[in-house]
Amino acid sequence: MRSLEMTATWHEEEEDVEVEEMELRKHNNGNNGEGGRDDLTESSSDEATGKKRRKHGGSASSGSASSGVTIRRRKTCISARERNLRRLESNERERMRMHSLNDAFEQLREVIPHIKMERKLSKIETLTLAKNYIMALTNVICEMRGEEKHYTFQDVESNSDVELETEEQQTNPTTAREQNNNNMYQQNLESHPENTMVNSR
DNA sequence: TAGGCCATCTGGTCCT
DNA sequence: AGGACCAGATGGCCTA
Numbered sequence: 613m614r615s616l617e618m619t620a621t622w623h624e625e626e627e628d629v630e631v632e633e634m635e636l637r638k639h640n641n642g643n644n645g646e647g648g649r650d651d652l653t654e655s656s657s658d659e660a661t662g663k664k665r666r667k668h669g670g671s672a673s674s675g676s677a678s679s680g681v682t683i684r685r686r687k688t689c690i691s692a693r694e695r696n697l698r699r700l701e702s703n704e705r706e707r708m709r710m711h712s713l714n715d716a717f718e719q720l721r722e723v724i725p726h727i728k729m730e731r732k733l734s735k736i737e738t739l740t741l742a743k744n745y746i747m748a749l750t751n752v753i754c755e756m757r758g759e760e761k762h763y764t765f766q767d768v769e770s771n772s773d774v775e776l777e778t779e780e781q782q783t784n785p786t787t788a789r790e791q792n793n794n795n796m797y798q799q800n801l802e803s804h805p806e807n808t809m810v811n812s813r
Numbered sequence: 814t815a816g817g818c819c820a821t822c823t824g825g826t827c828c829t
Numbered sequence: 830a831g832g833a834c835c836a837g838a839t840g841g842c843c844t845a
Contacts (some may be wrong), residue, residue: 706822735819
């Protein structure tokens, strides 16, 4: 439905040009070929999210497109109008997909115990904390079984004795704050494993 | 103002 | 064949 509305704002190319005959030169990284999409991206972003207006919604850049290579499509016999419509529909699907992904991130944030911050956890922080949370819980289980701990956590006080778990942790600028959260997991889990199942909200 | 984070568009590839 | 998934690119917003 929305895609139909968006179609109305699309700058139509020549009517019913067959793709087979067209040489589709994909616009080159933001500079070329944007004009025809401005109307589309502005209206679609606005209507779809009610949030940001995207003056330029990014440009095709993957594969050979980035080098401005000329591509000739195989027989498809799709009109330009039809092609535009399909593109708008897949844009819509992609938006919905990303929204559902964000919803999942939000749900994950809610179940991860972490120190309350003014701003919400970023995606990378959320994933990292979730991983650490799982590791900490695994350690607790191992401990309860009398087994050796599977994972080790870095000690914030002295970074010398314990290795960082991943390369990502070594390069992540938010490592310090996350380590605080990690320590909280560790201390909490080791003293009161049952508490960690309580939502931090 | 630079850098981080994010939403969005886009085309290629994979999957059903 | 069409939809889902993915990665690259871009621009906006926010913060240090």
